Amino acid sequence: MNGDLGADAVGFGRVVRDALASAGGDELAITAEAEPAKRGALIAPVLGELGVWDLRPREDSEEAEAAAAACRSAGWWGLPYPVAERLAKPSDLDADGLVVVADVRPTALAAGLDDLRWAAVALDGRRFTTTVLPMTDTVRKIGFAAPLALAELDAQGDGDLALALVLPIWTLLGMLDRAMALTLQHVRDREQFGQPLAAFQGVQFQLTDAEVERAGLEELAKHALWTAQTAQPGAVDDALALRLAAVEAADVVFRITHQLHGAVGFCDETTLSWISRSSQPLRRIPFGLSGTRDALTRRITTRGLSGLFGPRP
């Protein structure tokens, strides 16, 4: 396997992050919630100019890495736009994006983007055309999650699944990167009892627990991207294992980063509040912790994952 993203992909990710910063950075999420109808026009052209929508991650390993890096940068800003889902679009269907759906209550983070046509794929390989239904009008537009109406198309989606599971986790990884960065800064800046919070060992240990989770997820994400892009046997198993690890890691990282931010972390004035809210649907759609574990367990049964190092001698 290839253990690291290439320098070109890392550089591309940085360019995407900078471009999104210029387009508004953290303000993008705030603007999108206030004016949901504008979010597509606000974000899609910025990424289009960089060539993000021209990437073909299913066809080229370097483009897959660039796509992953772009998703991670989208996550850094808690970008209210389905970048990973667009990049996961199937090669052989006339669709602008692909979402994985559960057997019940199909949902996508696609409310109000009327110019995009979405395909969906279920874990058993069935593929669907979709209609995005309206989301409930509420104060909070967490992730712009909307129900889907599905029409079954074919059962040719096995090969589409792994990447459609993996890329949104790169978005989530970017959110964990950001939560850690924000919290490291906060505990250095914030003084209580005459010293920075960072000087308390009880604070340091919590952050190290969070970083262990985040770093472990990053390693798995690179592995699962490679098995998905190269269509290794067991790629879907790896993708589900990645999803499970990501949901678990996100629980730990956001719990700790919120706790160390204190009450201000729950307020609109802090970026963490926006990032953490936007992570919620990614952690639950199409399956949450138990649903992902159940799906993975049923697939691998007693066989286990292929793993990095092959069978033991």
Add this chain to the structure above:
Amino acid sequence: MVSELGELRGAVRDWCRANIPADWRRAQTGVSEEEFAAFQKWWFQQLRTQGWAVPHWPAEWGGGMSVAEQAVLYSELAAHDAPRLVLQFVSIHHAAATLLGAGTDAQRQRHLPAILEGEIWAQGFSEPDAGSDLASLRTTARRDGDRFVVNGQKLWASGAKHADWCLLLARTAPDAPKRKGISYFLLDLDSPGVDVRPIRNAIGDAHFCEIFLNDVTIPEANLIGAENDGWAVAQQTLGAERGLTMLELAERLGNAGFAWLLEQCRQPAIGGGRLIDDPLVQDKVAALEIDITALRSLCRSVIDKHENGTAGPADASVVKLFYSELLQRTMDLGAQLGGLTAHTVLQKPLSSGWESGAWALDFIGSWEWTIPGGSSEIQRTIIGERGLGLPREPA
């Protein structure tokens, strides 16, 4: 005794069935802050007609229920999904405990009956640079004859925009050691120079408020406890209160929150049957039931000990730590079981408890709980140092 409790339970039950508005959840969903406040005040008066608004107060002030009776009352109200007293929380608990513990007769006469009539209180303790390290607060109260002139900023004053009065900690002796120079005041929020601004939080409401104090005058008569003794007053009255408020919250979690969870468990599962038919779900629900039972028992025990003077120095911290993390675990499971539907229910009724059945918002909202009233880090420090007698962390 047992039969008396049984009679009380029956009376509360009958009253709940006849008097809890059937449509209050719908009516309190998406309403304005003003409608929320009006409903809360109305509901408080309904409870008051039964003598149930302040059951924990002494009898001469309108309460007088034993801990066991309070537990019966709270459990029945929760089990019947009664609206929760959200707006009056600080008034009937923190303000009352402060007045009863450290107030003068005149202060009690002025405010305790007024609270029963609907006077609302907020708490002005935290500041931008004084959260966990509350004693470093910088709001000043400068004595000027028989009054004090207050300047500073307070933060996280829940409900302050509806409040009439505020419990205020301010520094009166700037050169004294930081815990020795603080005084405790009763602040009339209608005073000139007070500016209350709401802060929108993660679930989209704005019960948190900032309070800006600009040359605000407080008469000496509204000092509570001795000048410069405010820290000790706050510790004494509110430390105990940290445990006492938990009885109602524990019964709410045990009877309302857990009931919502069971209701969620009755929903259809993927692949047929109900969620509760899944052995993993059963296992998790059973584990929570055990913890919630332990919490309810712990709360009653700590309050009993408090009333007979045998409470340990860290008991209240144990309860707060256990409750807050248990609430988070319960809401987490609710959000998991709620699945994708939970993410399309992004509105919860005001006047509900921390557990409303809108799982996605309940889960996010529950995260607050390990922070206010002393964060979990502070509770653990208290349990370590005062409970277990461990040495203080080196500075």
